[in-house]
Amino acid sequence: MTNPKTILVTGGAGYVGSHCVAELLDRGHRVVVFDNLRQGHAAAVPPEAAFVQADLADPEALARVFAQWRFDAVFHFAALSVVGESMRDPHAYLHGNTVTSLNLIRATVEAGVRKLVFSSTANLFGSPSRMPIDEDEAIDPGSPYGESKFMIERALHWADRCHGLRSACLRYFNAAGAHPNGRIGEDHSPETHLIPLVLDAAAGKRPHIEIFGDDYATPDGTCVRDYIHVCDLADAHLRVLDALEERSVRYNLGNGTGYSVREVIDAVERITGNRVPVVVGPRRPGDLPVLIASSERIRRDLGWQPRFPGLDAIIGGAWAWRCAHPQGYRTLAKAAE
Ligand SMILES: NC(=O)c1ccc[n+]([C@@H]2O[C@H](COP(=O)([O-])OP(=O)(O)OC[C@H]3O[C@@H](n4cnc5c(N)ncnc54)[C@H](O)[C@@H]3O)[C@@H](O)[C@H]2O)c1
Numbered sequence: 076m077t078n079p080k081t082i083l084v085t086g087g088a089g090y091v092g093s094h095c096v097a098e099l100l101d102r103g104h105r106v107v108v109f110d111n112l113r114q115g116h117a118a119a120v121p122p123e124a125a126f127v128q129a130d131l132a133d134p135e136a137l138a139r140v141f142a143q144w145r146f147d148a149v150f151h152f153a154a155l156s157v158v159g160e161s162m163r164d165p166h167a168y169l170h171g172n173t174v175t176s177l178n179l180i181r182a183t184v185e186a187g188v189r190k191l192v193f194s195s196t197a198n199l200f201g202s203p204s205r206m207p208i209d210e211d212e213a214i215d216p217g218s219p220y221g222e223s224k225f226m227i228e229r230a231l232h233w234a235d236r237c238h239g240l241r242s243a244c245l246r247y248f249n250a251a252g253a254h255p256n257g258r259i260g261e262d263h264s265p266e267t268h269l270i271p272l273v274l275d276a277a278a279g280k281r282p283h284i285e286i287f288g289d290d291y292a293t294p295d296g297t298c299v300r301d302y303i304h305v306c307d308l309a310d311a312h313l314r315v316l317d318a319l320e321e322r323s324v325r326y327n328l329g330n331g332t333g334y335s336v337r338e339v340i341d342a343v344e345r346i347t348g349n350r351v352p353v354v355v356g357p358r359r360p361g362d363l364p365v366l367i368a369s370s371e372r373i374r375r376d377l378g379w380q381p382r383f384p385g386l387d388a389i390i391g392g393a394w395a396w397r398c399a400h401p402q403g404y405r406t407l408a409k410a411a412e
């Protein structure tokens with residue numbers, strides 16, 4: 076490592092953030108995690124990272140952190156991020172996600188930090204005109220969650236124009252998998268994501284998986300998504316840091332291959348060797364039939380390419396983590412007592 080950097084990671088105790096922290100530390104960087112632990116886990120933050128438990132809604136807590144460390148960049152993962160919840164409580168998302176991000180952007184600008192990498196989402200593309208979806212697709216958020224992410228993208232646009240804060244907006248498609256080091260993985264409460272739910276059903280921890288609709292205009296009638304390994308997302312964050320010397324960027328991040336809900340269930344049965352009981356339910360409001368990313372732009376610009384592109388590798392890693400930590404981070408927290 077020739078040039079170690081100091082990075083502030085908001086939401087670094089969460090799923091994607093903790094994998095990015097691991098990648099940063101592996102590459103010799105210094106990390107400060109800022110997380111309120113509303114969803115994240117202290118046990119997901121390794122001892123090599125400094126940890127501040129605080130809320131982005133608290134500008135004074137932010138000011139203290141920026142006064143204590145001199146950051147080279149900010150990685151901003153912290154957010155409310157459940158699409159369905161945002162449909163039931165739009166204010167929590169339109170207000171909560173934006174106010175906390177505006178606090179962070181202001182503190183970043185005031186501290187003279189010049190780079191910020193932001194977790195955006197495929198939910199910006201609620202009415203795609205073509206598949207796969209590239210960065211020129213029209214923005215039409217599919218939910219208040221997606222709208223809040225778009226509002227933050229716009230705030231970052233103006234922070235660049237007015238203050239020279241360079242940002243990368245990374246629109247993740249479906250993050251999945253677990254770190255090969257076996258220490259970190261996906262543990263949300265409540266869990267809403269398909270792969271961990273199907274794994275729970277395979278492990279007998281849930282009676283079945285409910286398929287949200289099998290009457291879509293897709294080959295088997297179930298929704299198709301582009302699952303991207305969480306470590307490939309982390310790698311993209313590291314690559315865009317250098318690109319930000321020049322200009323702000325936005326990239327769609329996926330593998331470019333779609334898998335249906337039934338294909339995910341079949342893969343889980345194959346990998347675990349267990350049967351997954353299935354119940355077909357109604358469609359979930361807000362779900363699109365197909366979401367597949369074109370990541371040609373980041374491949375071309377930065378040479379990014381997924382290291383774990385296959386569904387089996389993604390599910391296999393997630394299964395290994397769940398087998399090693401059947402209670403998720405609760406297992407680790409107990410062991411540390
Ligand atoms: N997981 C996905 O498939 C996916 C897809 C697209 C975009 N994203 C985005 O990526 C980011 C990370 O997603 P994730 O799945 O890791 O979520 P997560 O809930 O596991 O992690 C978010 C972390 O932020 C923390 N946090 C939330 N609000 C905070 C606040 N006000 N102050 C301080 N900390 C706060 C939580 O405690 C949690 O540790 C989110 O911004 C999400 O919207 C995720």
Ligand SMILES: O=c1ccn([C@@H]2O[C@H](COP(=O)(O)OP(=O)(O)O[C@H]3O[C@H](CO)[C@H](O)[C@H](O)[C@H]3O)[C@@H](O)[C@H]2O)c(=O)[nH]1
Nearest residue numbers: 156196197198248267268269272285286287298336359362
């Ligand atoms: O119990 C379940 C859970 C999910 N699904 C289906 O599985 C697919 C994937 O659902 P997830 O909830 O795992 O993921 P989403 O595609 O809804 O959402 C993901 O992508 C969004 C962008 O489109 C957001 O960024 C969000 O944070 C991220 O989790 C969807 O078709 C959903 O209908 C089921 O059939 N049953």
